[in-house]
Amino acid sequence: MSMGLVVIVGPPGSGKTTVGRALAEALGAAFRDADADIVATAGKPIADIFVDDGEEHFRALEREAVRRAVAEHDGVLALGGGAVLAADTRKLLADVPVVHLRVDLAEAVRRNEIDKGRPLLQVNPRATLRRLLEERLPLYREVADIEVDTTGRDVADLTAEIAAKLGVRTVVVGDAEAPYPVLIGRGTVERLPEFLGKAARVAVLHTESTALLAERVGSLLPEGVEATLMELPDAEDGKTVAVAEQCWDALGAEGFTRTDLVVGVGGGAVTDLAGFVAACWLRGVAVVHVPTSLLGAVDAAVGGKTGVNTAAGKNLVGAFHPPRAVLVDLDNFATLPRRDLAAGLAEVVKAGFIADPVILDLVERDPEAALDAADPVVAELVERAIAVKAEVVASDLKEGGLRAILNYGHTFAHAIEKLEKYRWRHGDAVAVGMVYAAHLNALTGRVDLVDRTKAVLESLGLPVAYEAGRWDDLLQAMLIDKKNTGATQRFVLLDALAAPVVVDDVTAEQQREAYERLVG
Numbered sequence: 373m374s375m376g377l378v379v380i381v382g383p384p385g386s387g388k389t390t391v392g393r394a395l396a397e398a399l400g401a402a403f404r405d406a407d408a409d410i411v412a413t414a415g416k417p418i419a420d421i422f423v424d425d426g427e428e429h430f431r432a433l434e435r436e437a438v439r440r441a442v443a444e445h446d447g448v449l450a451l452g453g454g455a456v457l458a459a460d461t462r463k464l465l466a467d468v469p470v471v472h473l474r475v476d477l478a479e480a481v482r483r484n485e486i487d488k489g490r491p492l493l494q495v496n497p498r499a500t501l502r503r504l505l506e507e508r509l510p511l512y513r514e515v516a517d518i519e520v521d522t523t524g525r526d527v528a529d530l531t532a533e534i535a536a537k538l539g540v541r542t543v544v545v546g547d548a549e550a551p552y553p554v555l556i557g558r559g560t561v562e563r564l565p566e567f568l569g570k571a572a573r574v575a576v577l578h579t580e581s582t583a584l585l586a587e588r589v590g591s592l593l594p595e596g597v598e599a600t601l602m603e604l605p606d607a608e609d610g611k612t613v614a615v616a617e618q619c620w621d622a623l624g625a626e627g628f629t630r631t632d633l634v635v636g637v638g639g640g641a642v643t644d645l646a647g648f649v650a651a652c653w654l655r656g657v658a659v660v661h662v663p664t665s666l667l668g669a670v671d672a673a674v675g676g677k678t679g680v681n682t683a684a685g686k687n688l689v690g691a692f693h694p695p696r697a698v699l700v701d702l703d704n705f706a707t708l709p710r711r712d713l714a715a716g717l718a719e720v721v722k723a724g725f726i727a728d729p730v731i732l733d734l735v736e737r738d739p740e741a742a743l744d745a746a747d748p749v750v751a752e753l754v755e756r757a758i759a760v761k762a763e764v765v766a767s768d769l770k771e772g773g774l775r776a777i778l779n780y781g782h783t784f785a786h787a788i789e790k791l792e793k794y795r796w797r798h799g800d801a802v803a804v805g806m807v808y809a810a811h812l813n814a815l816t817g818r819v820d821l822v823d824r825t826k827a828v829l830e831s832l833g834l835p836v837a838y839e840a841g842r843w844d845d846l847l848q849a850m851l852i853d854k855k856n857t858g859a860t861q862r863f864v865l866l867d868a869l870a871a872p873v874v875v876d877d878v879t880a881e882q883q884r885e886a887y888e889r890l891v892g
């Protein structure tokens with residue numbers, strides 16, 4: 373079976389070859405060493421290439437060897453310590469899982485004394501190694517998805533850690549100023565201790581449905597870090613100012629300071645509320661999200677929008693407050709009711725219509741698989757939907773422009789939620805909202821995706837119609853949509869599949885006609 377490529381980088385003496393070989397064996401994969409390829413091509417040892425032809429020539433051979441190995445190899449590939457100096461090589465590694473092996477100076481010196489013959493370490497090895505470690509650390513970190521400190525560690529132990537972490541993919545979200553990782557995989561919740569910062573207290577916000585996991589989160593905290601579990605009312609009942617105020621009271625009673633941490637463990641309602649509580653407490657403390665619903669994982673917990681519902685409407689009170697990290701643990705979906713899984717798929721399908729039609733192909737090919745949390749296609753759908761969101765959020769953190777496309781279907785959806793007093797699942801409302809938007813696309817002379825939209829949503833058991841006779845109330849609710857500017861309504865529509873536009877010229881007649889076509 374093909375496992376794909378895993379690349380190992382690190383300074384001289386970090387154990388790239390030893391750990392790389394052991395990892396390949398553990399994964400049942402082939403091992404390849406880019407330095408060995410260079411030696412084979414040049415027909416002489418690396419030390420001789422340096423002496424005879426110079427470092428520049430060696431680097432050129434290295435770039436080519438790495439390029440070829442990355443293109444060809446299926447398994448574990450170890451690179452020479454200086455390979456990351458080349459910008460081309462770093463670019464090449466952007467889409468490949470890369471493991472960075474760290475080592476401290478003293479141990480690197482010891483290991484290099486045993487393994488003599490490295491051309492750059494012949495003279496003054498300690499000072500040279502110190503310089504190499506310092507200079508190259510940012511470059512290793514730039515390419516790495518996983519970092520492991522090898523100092524004083526046993527090879528078998530290291531290999532097991534890397535193999536476990538490789539099951540996890542990291543997507544970086546946020547803009548260049550404040551990037552944060554979204555870890556996607558199985559068992560990612562165990563990684564929480566990496567994101568505690570200086571917290572001495574952690575407030576774990578959850579609902580009854582996620583109480584066991586919240587306890588598990590509490591038990592992951594190291595000694596000296598205290599957990600306070602706060603159980604919220606379920607679903608939208610927990611997304612209120614009153615509930616937020618109770619949380620703030622509890623934080624005050626516990627003496628939460630600016631270095632402490634809020635963790636949201638639950639569906640989108642919990643992570644929206646937890647983010648909002650964190651955004652306002654002391655004008656902003658860190659929050660880590662552990663989304664437990666599919667919708668939370670692909671959307672609510674990612675992107676930094678937080679908020680509550682009020683009588684005025686859905687999510688009208690809130691703040692942009694990006695999390696410190698998001699731990700998407702695919703195992704958490706095992707207990708999620710099928711109807712909630714389907715609701716989450718509505719936002720996944722939205723990502724398909726606005727940006728990644730492969731999502732639609734995957735769902736259409738086998739809707740039952742998409743509804744089975746254990747099926748590998750769910751992991752792929754989660755990754756693809758998060759990738760769509762990450763790309764949009766990176767270029768427009770606070771919805772100054774492009775980010776509005778994530779709101780496809782939401783104008784009508786939020787109106788339904790308000791009319792239904794937040795008793796509808798958000799994903800169900802988004803499904804109907806996308807059918808409404810599809811009618812508007814067709815009515816405004818854009819693209820006709822009505823049948824495809826209805827078919828894919830119906831195949832997941834999602835609603836595609838709304839009751840008749842509610843137009844005046846729906847319009848009233850849509851008039852206070854956040855995307856509107858003054859009295860001008862703005863809608864996200866599609867010029868074509870995966871070609872979203874934000875428009876402000878949809879007429880009152882077109883809006884009403886789309887509703888008439890939608891009613892069941």
Ligand SMILES: NC(=O)c1ccc[n+]([C@@H]2O[C@H](COP(=O)([O-])OP(=O)(O)OC[C@H]3O[C@@H](n4cnc5c(N)ncnc54)[C@H](O)[C@@H]3O)[C@@H](O)[C@H]2O)c1
Pocket residue numbers: 579581582606607608611638639640641642644664665666667668671672673674675676677678687704705706707708709712715716797798799
């Ligand atoms: N901030 C954003 O960018 C953003 C994006 C999309 C949606 N949202 C918000 O997210 C909310 C919807 O999220 P949701 O669909 O997750 O709803 P939800 O949080 O209400 O969860 C749905 C139901 O599933 C239960 N549940 C959650 N995880 C479970 C698990 N692992 N096992 C068993 N039951 C579980 C919950 O208790 C709840 O009853 C809405 O309020 C919506 O506005 C926010």
Ligand SMILES: O=C(O)C(=O)C[C@@H](O)[C@H](O)[C@H](O)COP(=O)(O)O
Pocket residue numbers: 671675677686687719771775776778779782854
């Ligand atoms: O992240 C965004 O931006 C979105 O619009 C994602 C939506 O899917 C999500 O439902 C969000 O909560 C809606 O945001 P809002 O600003 O319209 O409340």
